[in-house]
Amino acid sequence: MTSTTIKVETSVRDDLARVAAEDLGGVTLNTALTHLLTEHRKAAVLAAYARLEADASAWTDYESELDEWDGLAGDGLGGGQ
Template sequence: MTMTTIKVQAEVRDELARLAADDLGGVTLGTALEHLLTEHRKAQILTAYARLQADPDAWAGYESELDEWDGVAGDGLAGEA
């Protein structure tokens, strides 16, 4: 894995170190950053779903598409219903 350095304010580094130690079980700062990025991506996805649900026509279209995909879920594997 290629490593690099980034410049951050000391306060940001210290806060990340506290989060890594206290909330994430003492992981490295790099692992803490990965965790924060993952959580950010999840929050973006949930926000997008909330926007979709706020539009009844769009949400109905999404649910309709899900129903279509459920119809192909039986992929012919032995033992599958």
């Protein structure tokens, strides 16, 4: 693993250390930061789906596209059950 140094305020480092210790079971700061970034990305995806669902027309189009893809599941090609 290649590593680098970043500058953060002491209070930010201390907050990250607290989260790593108390909320994430004593993981390293690197693991805690990775976890928090992953959670941030998941939240962004869920927010995008919420915006899509809020637009009735776009949501209908999305569901129609899902139905088209679902129709391919039984395409007779090997590998499926």
